[in-house]
Amino acid sequence: MELLDGKKISNQIKEEITAEVVKMKERKEKVPHLAAVLVGSDGASMTYVNAKVKACEKIGFNSTLIELPEYTSEEELLEKINELNTNDDIDGFIVQLPLPDQIDEQKILMAIDTDKDVDGFHPTNVGKMALDLPTFLPATPYGIMELLERYQVETSGKNVVVLGRSHIVGRPMSILMSQKRKAGDATVTVVHSRSKDLKEITKRADIVVAAIGISEFLTGDMVKEDVVVIDVGITRVPDQTKKNGYRLAGDVDFESVSKKASFITPVPGGVGPMTIAMLLKNTLLARERHISKKK
Ligand code: GUN
Numbered sequence: 001m002e003l004l005d006g007k008k009i010s011n012q013i014k015e016e017i018t019a020e021v022v023k024m025k026e027r028k029e030k031v032p033h034l035a036a037v038l039v040g041s042d043g044a045s046m047t048y049v050n051a052k053v054k055a056c057e058k059i060g061f062n063s064t065l066i067e068l069p070e071y072t073s074e075e076e077l078l079e080k081i082n083e084l085n086t087n088d089d090i091d092g093f094i095v096q097l098p099l100p101d102q103i104d105e106q107k108i109l110m111a112i113d114t115d116k117d118v119d120g121f122h123p124t125n126v127g128k129m130a131l132d133l134p135t136f137l138p139a140t141p142y143g144i145m146e147l148l149e150r151y152q153v154e155t156s157g158k159n160v161v162v163l164g165r166s167h168i169v170g171r172p173m174s175i176l177m178s179q180k181r182k183a184g185d186a187t188v189t190v191v192h193s194r195s196k197d198l199k200e201i202t203k204r205a206d207i208v209v210a211a212i213g214i215s216e217f218l219t220g221d222m223v224k225e226d227v228v229v230i231d232v233g234i235t236r237v238p239d240q241t242k243k244n245g246y247r248l249a250g251d252v253d254f255e256s257v258s259k260k261a262s263f264i265t266p267v268p269g270g271v272g273p274m275t276i277a278m279l280l281k282n283t284l285l286a287r288e289r290h291i292s293k294k295k
Pocket of ligand 1: 094095139168275
């Protein structure tokens with residue numbers, strides 16, 4: 001069994017981006033600027049957004065964190081998005097999901113300027129992705145594709161089972177892996193809460209992407225020998241032996257699945273750091289597009 005080391009690969013990608021930032025500075029160009037909007041004070045969302053902003057600082061990007069209270073109205077958030085859309089200093093921005101109940105998520109995502117949509121969540125960008133057109137790819141699936149590619153995991157003609165059909169991970173993952181592209185050309189099955197005979201399906205998988213949001217859902221008896229396992233889940237499970245009162249668990253029971261796997265991502269240190277690296281890559285792309293639009 002070999003670990004798919006997301007921390008190591010994400011560091012390589014961040015070094016590559018840093019080298020581009022250095023060149024930008026040498027050319028006296030403005031460096032990329034990412035803004036992140038966080039509504040409310042959900043612990044996990046705060047952790048993710050802070051990690052994104054910190055990563056920007058580390059590689060030499062500019063970053064702005066916009067924190068809005070839990071009771072923010074849809075109109076107020078739309079107003080903030082309009083400000084970010086029209087602020088020429090901002091190259092790209094994200095609105096951390098989930099949003100509080102009073103805000104319509106789709107309405108918010110549709111308000112984001114498609115050229116600044118570094119999460120790739122706007123329907124126009126999702127459509128472009130589905131049609132193989134160049135666009136911002138959602139950071140988590142993009143990170144998984146990059147991880148598979150850099151570890152040279154064979155995907156062509158393989159049976160891939162994606163657990164979960166979320167707009168952020170499962171759906172885009174299933175699109176990307178079925179495409180004619182690097183880490184693509186796979187035969188993809190999407191499994192969800194209404195799927196039957198789950199174990200029979202996962203047992204046939206050469207590659208499993210677990211993004212179902214249920215901690216330690218995939219167990220050793222559900223996979224075949226030499227399976228490649230990508231664990232997207234990250235849940236805080238109460239654990240009194242830990243100083244902070246919880247441990248981080250993935251959607252995969254690492255203990256039993258790793259015994260059978262040829263490759264597996266750890267949690268933490270697998271998909272999470274890759275998501276951040278690809279968001280930075282998208283922000284660099286947004287900056288480059290922003291410059292060429294002005295020429
Ligand atoms: N919530 C969970 N993952 C993501 C992500 O990649 N982007 C945003 N904006 N919110 C998320």
